[in-house]
Structure formats: C-alpha cells, structure tokens
Amino acid sequence: MLQFMVKDPSPSFKKFLPDCLAVALDYIYPVLAQRTNPDAKVAFFQFIRDAVNFRWSYFFPGFLYQAPSESGSPSPPLTEDEAEINRRLTQIFESIGHSFLQSDLELFRFNLKTLSIWNQKHQVYNRMAIDLKMFDGFMSVLIQVLARKSHDLLKEEIASNLYEMSLVDYARFWQAFLPQTLQKDFPQLNVEQREVLACKFKPRNSRPGVTTNNGMMSSRSAEGMDLSTFSINLCKFIDDLRYLHFCIDCVNSANNSSKARATAAM
Secondary structure, X not given: OHHHHHHOOOHHHHHHHHHHHHHHHHHHHHHHOOOOOHHHHHHHHHHXXXXXXXXXXXXXXXXXXXXXXXXXXOXXXXXXXXXXXXXXXHHHHHHHHHHOOOOOHHHHHHHHHHXXXXXXXXXXXXXXXXXXXXXXXXXXXXXXXXXXXXXXXXXXXXXXXXXXXXXXXXXXXXXXXXXXXXXXXXXXXXXXXXXXXHHHHOOOOOOOOOEOXXXXXXXXXXXXOOHHHHHHHXXXXXXXXXXXXXXXXXXXXXXXXXXXXXHHHO
C-alpha cells in the first residue's frame, strides 16, 4: 500500500508522503534492522527507492544540499518543514549505509543499485557530497568491504559506484579522502605507505599549475580517468592494501613469538 501511494502520480497522494515516511522510518525500519528476514528488508528498501525516485521534488526542492556561497556567507536557517525533510533524508541514507555493514549480498546489491539509479536520474552523489561526513562514510564502507573481500561477487558494482562518487570531486578523492580514510580505517599503515596507495589514483595527465584556492588540484586533472582505468587502479589498490596488512601481521607475529621465547627463557 505504501509503495502504491508514493508511485501514484496524482497530487492527492502527495500529502500522505510525510506520514508514509514516518511509518516506514520510525516504526517499521527499527524493527527490521534487528531481524534477518531478507525479503522484508528488500520490500522496505523498495519503498525507499520508489519514494525518492517518484517524489524527488519533495526531497530536493532546491534548498537542501546546496553548496555554500563563494562569499562564505552562512545559509539561511531551515524552516520546520525543511528540517523535517532533511531529517528524513538523513534517515534514508543512514539506513542504506547500515545495510552495507551487513553480510546479506542481495540487500547490498539492491541498495547499490538504488544509489546508482538515483545518481543516474538525479545526480544524488553531487547532492550528498555537501555533507562530507556522510558522503565519505559511504565511500569508506565500500573500500572496507573490498579490503575484507566479503562481497567479492559485487566488486564490479562497488567499483562502479565508487567511480561515480569519486567524480564529484576527483582531486579531493585521491588527495584528501583516500589518505584520511587510510589513516582512520587502516591505522597499521605508516605515512609513506598511505601516500603510495593513494597515488595509485593520481591521474596520469595531471596538469601542473591547475590548483584551487586551498592548494589542491582542480577536478579537471581527472580527465581521462574512465571507469575501466579506475577499476584497474582500485583492484591494484586493494591488492596492495591487503599485501601490506599481511606483511604487517607477519612482522607482528614474528615479534610476538620472539618476545614469548625471550620471556620463557628468563
């Protein structure tokens, strides 16, 4: 019934959308999140996909997820209705992000497809990127999943979504996001190792001297980085990341064994 109401194009159903979202996000999802029933979860996320897809103008009427002005002047405060829509969007993205932390491959694939559909039709990644904490969280989770090799059957879909996310600001992706994520999520690595890994995504045809006000290279330096090249670089990045962790684990294991023998000999 909820899906029918959000997909129906007649204006008479539009007024029910806030109530539908409240039921789904405040009452249904908290229960589903604690259960393992994949069919019920897919039905919930199908509703979420349709709600955003068919009622896009409700979620993004123009005042949400806008970049700050170049003058740096603060954005005007949101009205009560605008704040409520913003809260619902956050709940939607958080529920999708939570699904990426679970082992259900079909649910993972379904929500990757949802993000891909929203991005193709509505450029949702550009809108999400205004909230860098949330946007970077999505990319970090996808990289961690690849590093764990827990969802290898979906590595092509993951690579495609990461590529589309990176294109929002490719310079920031490899110059800022990757080093920060490697430091936060893979603390065993040293500074040099993080720099080497991040540079695997450095565009080969980078144009010297094209920089932004903060000294970072312009996104135009990503010209020529197509999906195929990005996927190859991503594969090398993950392989090298895993190899470095294997070497670190071996060294730590050897050191622990040496300490144990030294302690036993005392």
